[in-house]
Amino acid sequence: MASVSSRPSNGLSAPESSTVPSPQKISAQRSIASPDAISPRIPAANTAQIIKLQHHLEGHRGQRFILVIQDFPDPDALSSAWAFQLIAAQYEIQCEIVYAGTLSHQENIALVKLTGLPAKRWGPQTLKDIDLSDYQGCVLVDSQGTNSQLMPLVQEADIPVVVIIDHHSQQEEVEAENAFVDIRPGSRSTATILTEYLQGGTLDFNSSNPTHVKCATALMHGLRSDTINLLQAQEAEFMAAAYLSRIYDAQLLNAVLQSARSKRVMEVIERSLQNRVVQNNFSLAGVGYLRYEERDAIPQAADFLATEENVHTALVYGIVHDRANDIELVIGSLRTNKLTLDPDEFLKDSLGMDGAGRYYGGGRDMAGGFEIPVGFLTGCNDQAEYTKLKWEVFDRQLKQKFFRLINPDHRVVHS
Ligand SMILES: [Mn+2]
Numbered sequence: 523m524a525s526v527s528s529r530p531s532n533g534l535s536a537p538e539s540s541t542v543p544s545p546q547k548i549s550a551q552r553s554i555a556s557p558d559a560i561s562p563r564i565p566a567a568n569t570a571q572i573i574k575l576q577h578h579l580e581g582h583r584g585q586r587f588i589l590v591i592q593d594f595p596d597p598d599a600l601s602s603a604w605a606f607q608l609i610a611a612q613y614e615i616q617c618e619i620v621y622a623g624t625l626s627h628q629e630n631i632a633l634v635k636l637t638g639l640p641a642k643r644w645g646p647q648t649l650k651d652i653d654l655s656d657y658q659g660c661v662l663v664d665s666q667g668t669n670s671q672l673m674p675l676v677q678e679a680d681i682p683v684v685v686i687i688d689h690h691s692q693q694e695e696v697e698a699e700n701a702f703v704d705i706r707p708g709s710r711s712t713a714t715i716l717t718e719y720l721q722g723g724t725l726d727f728n729s730s731n732p733t734h735v736k737c738a739t740a741l742m743h744g745l746r747s748d749t750i751n752l753l754q755a756q757e758a759e760f761m762a763a764a765y766l767s768r769i770y771d772a773q774l775l776n777a778v779l780q781s782a783r784s785k786r787v788m789e790v791i792e793r794s795l796q797n798r799v800v801q802n803n804f805s806l807a808g809v810g811y812l813r814y815e816e817r818d819a820i821p822q823a824a825d826f827l828a829t830e831e832n833v834h835t836a837l838v839y840g841i842v843h844d845r846a847n848d849i850e851l852v853i854g855s856l857r858t859n860k861l862t863l864d865p866d867e868f869l870k871d872s873l874g875m876d877g878a879g880r881y882y883g884g885g886r887d888m889a890g891g892f893e894i895p896v897g898f899l900t901g902c903n904d905q906a907e908y909t910k911l912k913w914e915v916f917d918r919q920l921k922q923k924f925f926r927l928i929n930p931d932h933r934v935v936h937s
Contacts (some may be wrong), residue, residue, distance in 0.1 A: 554580065560722045563761060571704050572722040575685075578702040579613040582684060585658040586616045590676060592669040593623030594818065595641060597633055598711045598748045599664035601740035602687065604639055605716040606663055608737060609724045617661065620644045622671040626818035632781035633743060636774060637736040644672065646846045659684035664712035666693040666705070668880070671847070687715055689748075690886045691866055694879075710759050710887060713744035717762035729769045738769035743778055754888060783822070786812075790819035791826055794838050798827055799921070803860075804928045805833045808917040809840040811909070817842045821855040821891070834860040839920060841896065841913060843903070850896035852916050857889055865890030872923045 554576040560569045589606060591599040600619075607617040619641040625631050634641060644652065649672075660681045666688055667673045676683075683698040689709040709715055720727040727734050745762055749755040752763065783791075794807040805827045812819060820838050827836035839854030856865050865885030869892050873882040876895075883892025896912070903909045 564718055564722055568718055569722065572719055572724060575609075575702050575704070575719065576724060578685070579610060579615060582615055582659060583613045584615070586656055587618070587659045587661050587684065588654070588657040588676065588681065589617050589619045589661040589663060590665070590667065590670050590672050591619060591621045591641065591663060592665050593621055593671055594626055595621050595623075595630065596627070596664075596744075596747065597630060597740065598713050598744040600630065600633060600639055600641055601737070601744035602663045602712040602716045603641065604737050604740055605713075605720060606661060606685075606687065607640065608727075608733070609716075609719060610661075612725060618642065618657075620672065622649075624815055626815055627822070628781040628783055628787070629743075629747070629778060630818075632778045633740060636777055637740050639736075639740055649675065654679035654681060657681050661685040661687075663687050663716075664689070666690065668693050668884075688712060689715065690884070693884070707886070708756075710754055710756055711745040711748035713741045713748070714758050714762045717741055717745070717766060718758070721762075721765045727769060735769060735771050736774065738766045739771045739774045739778075742766045742770045742775055750888070784816070786816045787819040787822060790816060790840070791823045794823035794827055798836075800830070800833060801925065802929045803832055803834045804924070805830060805836045806921060806924060806928075807836070807838045808913075808920065809838060810913055811903075812840045812842055814842050814844050814846075817853055820853060821857070821889075824855040824857040828857040828859060834858055835863060837924060839892075841916065848900070850900040852892075852894040852896060852920070854883070854892045854920070855889070856883075856885060856891065859888070868927065872927045 554573060560572060564572070587610065589603050591603050603619045607619060610617045620643070621641060622644055624643065625634060633639060654675065657679075658681070660676045660683045662683060662685065664687075666686060667683065683701050686698055686701055686703045686705060688705050689707060689712050690705075691707040692705055704715060706715060727738070729735055729738075742763065745755070745759050746752055749759055752759060755763070790809050790812055793809045797809065798805045798807040800806075807823065807827060809820065809823065817840075820840055824836045824838040827833065827838060835856065835858040837854060837856050839852055841850055841852050843850050856869060858865060865888065869883030869885055869890045870881050873892055873894070875881045882894050883890060885891065894916075896916070899912050899915075
């Protein structure tokens, strides 16, 4: 067993926590960095957050957390969750990374497989068998709980939200009274924030530890994918990438990026190309019905349509059927290169909110997404004519709503 003196040599001071560790836990006691010990490259405000996080985790020592990521996890969420899990383990906090939907982007599947990223899918069947009372806290990373089907269950089970780390603009008030909250809308990725925590000494993150190498590779992928390969990166992302560059595995990252698109994804992209309508530099495309597993084809199609000349913003949407929960949803993605267009504002303004006061969509810098339940019209898709009609209704309504903002003088003309 390691003695107290053999703690990682990262120049940290003695524990400042008020909690008195039990004797058997003292060997695993982690110190909390003094502000001066943290890299001078990290801005003072962020240093304060790192200290706060360490105290917060110390206060939860030995607990079990459920770390909920969005239903369709992206590399930023996956890698940030993993980094958090490793940090929390310093405090003997067992953190389970879970999501309710699917991994649908070929790169995400490759990322999880190739790095052994410890995220678990909790489908409807698993949910029936799981006892949520095992968890003392819920952690939200790269999200504020609005994009997971698991959150209502977490709330029902009275599991308090104990940590929120995100870079999306503040969503409707999340109930997180005694939580550690670090929301940085100015940050281009959550991986940037987590990398800073690592750099700040929350963990002896190093290249001789194979898990750390893989996690660093995941973080590098996370911050690249949220910044269009660093094109939209700011100083903080470059600093984070520089730090990770000493630890990550370039070959492994390359393997993740080499993953190929499936034929079905290619077909959705093809449909988006055929169906697109371009007006005032916006490209709009409805792709009809697609399988739940292929829903990630939508943001990929939007990425692609946004590359056409004279197009600054692309919107792609389609209807997916979630068989597990028997719900149909219109889901859509927005991608923009126009600096003055705020995707969050655009989607909230154009689509509004549902009866319960929740916005159908939202976003961050350069990207956004939306989800509209098909509701009462769900199902009966064995009737071709009905199915076609249903699509046309949603397609037309979405075009009307978007064109109202894109081109107020425009009348949607239908053949
Ligand atoms: Mn993100």
